[in-house]
Amino acid sequence: METQSRIALNIGDRYLSFRIGNELYGVDTLRVQEIIGLVPTTRVPRMPKFIRGVINLRGKVLPIVDIRAKFGLEDVRDTERTCVIVVQTLRDRDLVHIGIVVDEVADVHAIKSDQAEAPPEMGLDIPASFISAVTKVGANTLILLDIETILSKEELSGEAEYAARAKA
DSSP states (O other): OHHHHHHHHHOOSEEEEEEETTEEEEEEGGGEEEEEEOOOOBOOTTOOTTEEEEEEETTEEEEEEEHHHHTTOOOOOOOTTOEEEEEEEEETTEEEEEEEEESEEEEEEEOOGGGOBOOOSSSOSSOGGGEEEEEEETTEEEEEEOHHHHTOHHHHHTHHHHHHHHHO
């Protein structure tokens, strides 16, 4: 019962879907600032491997996260469909913009809270904590991502990765 309540409270109305490999993921459109083409990044020393670097977007420095690498998925070559979704997230009460690299943007879907289910506890390619909910869109499963968790200060600094390695 608690899980269902969590989903109902965290579910938005519209989600931008995108592909990473064969999987379909979605982010709340209220978090999406814009979609831009893939541009060369400037690598920053000592950053986690899943951070490709930074770009200058209209005078602001924007970190670029390779979501495929963040999820620990196989590295593939960028294509003409590879792009960056610029999302906004809260960091210490400040609104921060971060770019996430995806294989391709798919569509926008209206999702009602009664269509969403709790993520399965096993059989996922990514940590369950990164997922808000799952739902069906036609014949596809749409995995709704929790951007706040994926792009948290701890996750982006690599602290979560180091803590997980220390426990192993």
